Amino acid sequence: xxxxxxxxxxxxxxxxxxxxxxxxxxxxxxxxxxxxxxxxxxxxxxxxxxxxxxxxxxxxxxxxxxxxxxxxxxxxxxxxxxxxxxxxxxxxxxxxxxxxxxxxxxxxxxxxxxxxxxxxxxxxxxxxxxxxxxxxxxxxxxxxxxxxxxxxxxxxxxxxxxxxxxxxxxxxxxxxxxxxxxxxxxxxxxxxxxxxxxxxxxxxxxxxxxxxxxxxxxxxxxxxxxxxxxxxxxxxxxxxxxxxxxxxxxxxxxxxxxxxxxxxxxxxxxxxxxxxxxxxxxxxxxxxxxxxxxxxxxxxxxxxxxxxxxxxxxxxxxxxxxxxxxxxxxxxxxxxxxxxxxxxxxxxxxxxxxxxxxxxxxxxxxxxxxxxxxxxxxxxxxxxxxxxxxxxxxxxxxxxxxx
Numbered sequence: 001x002x003x004x005x006x007x008x009x010x011x012x013x014x015x016x017x018x019x020x021x022x023x024x025x026x027x028x029x030x031x032x033x034x035x036x037x038x039x040x041x042x043x044x045x046x047x048x049x050x051x052x053x054x055x056x057x058x059x060x061x062x063x064x065x066x067x068x069x070x071x072x073x074x075x076x077x078x079x080x081x082x083x084x085x086x087x088x089x090x091x092x093x094x095x096x097x098x099x100x101x102x103x104x105x106x107x108x109x110x111x112x113x114x115x116x117x118x119x120x121x122x123x124x125x126x127x128x129x130x131x132x133x134x135x136x137x138x139x140x141x142x143x144x145x146x147x148x149x150x151x152x153x154x155x156x157x158x159x160x161x162x163x164x165x166x167x168x169x170x171x172x173x174x175x176x177x178x179x180x181x182x183x184x185x186x187x188x189x190x191x192x193x194x195x196x197x198x199x200x201x202x203x204x205x206x207x208x209x210x211x212x213x214x215x216x217x218x219x220x221x222x223x224x225x226x227x228x229x230x231x232x233x234x235x236x237x238x239x240x241x242x243x244x245x246x247x248x249x250x251x252x253x254x255x256x257x258x259x260x261x262x263x264x265x266x267x268x269x270x271x272x273x274x275x276x277x278x279x280x281x282x283x284x285x286x287x288x289x290x291x292x293x294x295x296x297x298x299x300x301x302x303x304x305x306x307x308x309x310x311x312x313x314x315x316x317x318x319x320x321x322x323x324x325x326x327x328x329x330x331x332x333x334x335x336x337x338x339x340x341x342x343x344x345x346x347x348x349x350x351x352x353x354x355x356x357x358x359x360x361x362x363x364x365x366x367x368x369x370x371x372x373x374x375x376x377x378x379x380x381x382x383x384x385x386x387x388x389x390x391x392x393x394x395x396x397x398x399x400x401x402x403x
Contacts, residue, residue, distance in 0.1 A: 002036040004402050007115035009040045011102070011126040012073050014051050016081055018302070019121045019144045021281070022198060026119070027052030029391035035398075038113045040106065042073045044083075062105045069101050076122055076146035078153070079225040081254050081278055087125075088153045095157065102126050106133050116402035119394075123147040123171065123186065125157070128164025138401035139168035140394075142196075143182050145302030145324075149348040151185060162186060170397055172196045174303035177323035196394050197328065198305045199387035200312060204285045207314035211290045216371045217248045219291035219315065221284055221306055222298070224255030224263040227349040229297030229320065229363075232356060234266060234273075236364035241272050244371070252276045252287055288313035293370045296320065297363055299342060300349040303328055308385045311336050316370040318363070332381050335373075338366040 008027060014020040023039070030037055031052060038058050039051045045065040048056070064073045064085075071094060075084035090098065102125070110133060118139045120127040124147040130139050151158040166186040172194050173179050179193045218237065222228045237249045251267060254260070254277055267273045276287065288294060294310035296319040303324040307317050317337040319325050330337055340362045343355030351359065383389060 001034075003034045004116040004398060005036045005114065006030060006398060007038050007040065007109065007113060007118045008051075009106075009118065009120040009126060009130075011042045011122060011124070012075055012080075012084075013043050013047075013082065014039075014041050014049060015280075016278070017075075017077070018198070018305070019076065019142070019146075022142070022144070023121060024051055025199060025201065025387040026391060026394060027054060029387060030395070033391075033395065038109065038115070040109055044073060060105070060109045062101060069097065074098065076124065076144070076150065077223070077227075079223050079227065079255055079257065079260065081223050081256075083256050087150055087157070099125060099129065103129055103133065106130075110134055110137075117398045119398070120168070123165045123182065124150055125161055127168060128161045131164070131167040138170070140170045140172055140397050140401060141165060141168045142172045143174070143178060145174065145178060145300070148181055148185060149300065152348050169401060170194060172394060172397065174198055175324045175328035177327055178302065194393065194397055196397075197385065197390050198303045199385055199390040200305050200309045200382075201281065202312070202386055204281050205288070205309040205312040206285075207289065207312065209289060210314045213290065215246055215248060216244055216293075217250060217291045218293045218295055218367060218371075219250045219252065219287055219310070220295050220297075221252040221279075221287070222296070223253055224260035226259060227299050229299055229359075230263055231266075232360045232363060233295060233297045234263075234270065235360045236367060237272070238270065239364050240367060240371075243368070247371070248272050248274060250274045250276060250287060250291065252279045252284055254278045285309070285313055288315055291315050293318055293367060295363075295367065296325075297340065298322065298349075299345060299351055301325065305385060307333070307337070308382055311376065311380060312382055314376060316373055316376065318366045318370050332384065334377065334380065336376050336380060338370050340366050 010023050040060045041049050043049055043061045045063045049059045049061045072083045072085045074087050078086045118137055121142045123141050123143045127141050173182055179195055241247050288310050294315040301322045320342050321339045343351040343359045
């Protein structure tokens with residue numbers, strides 16, 4: 001007999017961003033623990049969807065780019081690793097069409113699958129509809145931080161979304177700073193907020209078979225985007241290569257739009273830079289096992305578990321001192337991580353121009369230190385960041401809600 005029935009909701013493509021990887025991991029662990037599950041995702045017209053090991057008939061995609069929804073899947077970040085629409089640039093008619101399509105699609109799924117719990121990723125537009133469609137079914141909303149950014153970027157949508165989302169029963173967040181931010185923005189009582197963290201797959205991300213190659217190698221994985229700090233990373237690497245001519249920067253990821261294309265062109269013309277495009281988790285782990293240092297120079301992050309994945313593969317780390325890194329990761333990572341002070345920001349992720357020269361200097365110095373440090377200490381405590389630990393925290397909320 002099944003432990004219970006869960007309907008998972010993600011309004012964008014699975015597996016290609018942090019929230020999609022979280023969805024996949026939760027589905028895998030829930031299946032192993034005996035939960036009956038269905039998944040709803042948003043995907044381009046003609047694309048098949050895979051989540052965990054669920055059979056195709058248990059995945060219910062809403063297709064974008066066709067006649068009914070004639071625009072790309074909107075992304076929770078304004079720069080996604082695939083063609084996407086930007087929420088703040090959708091017309092009023094497109095917003096209405098988007099919401100109407102989700103209402104119809106979710107209504108159809110709910111008519112054939114009666115869940116004990118709904119687990120919705122992102123405190124955003126889809127989650128704001130759920131109490132209208134299924135007022136009696138308890139909902140856990142899983143915030144990843146990008147929804148808070150969209151509330152800042154989409155002032156014309158934020159209040160209606162906020163009022164709709166806060167009607168849901170429980171909220172899972174990545175770290176303690178997030179709990180404060182969601183509690184304040186959505187006016188939530190403390191008992192409705194749960195810090196669940198995020199996890200990594202131990203069977204994929206490990207240091208077994210790590211390359212003994214001594215060529216100093218920096219790895220960046222992420223979108224081709226200014227908000228990820230990529231232009232200033234390139235500046236820092238160009239300077240470092242004057243000191244360490246054999247240094248290589250490997251870049252896993254991609255991007256779309258003019259900003260991404262300009263960054264791509266710049267990287268293609270830089271000596272010592274190797275572009276690998278979009279990679280899956282196994283390919284990323286292989287790249288990590290061949291890197292000296294993993295770098296995340298982003299101006300905004302939730303809980304970037306890619307840092308834990310990288311350190312599990314034996315990389316030294318360099319990252320900006322975003323709240324999730326400082327409060328929830330760094331205490332466990334100790335001397336494995338070099339923190340770089342963020343520049344002042346205008347809005348969620350736009351740096352103050354006058355702070356960027358020092359940011360570049362600090363980034364270069366941190367990378368230089370990390371490259372020249374020895375092997376990682378062997379007493380790093382990564383167990384709290386396994387998906388098994390995260391799933392147990394999430395499952396406890398499901399069980400409480402379905403009573």
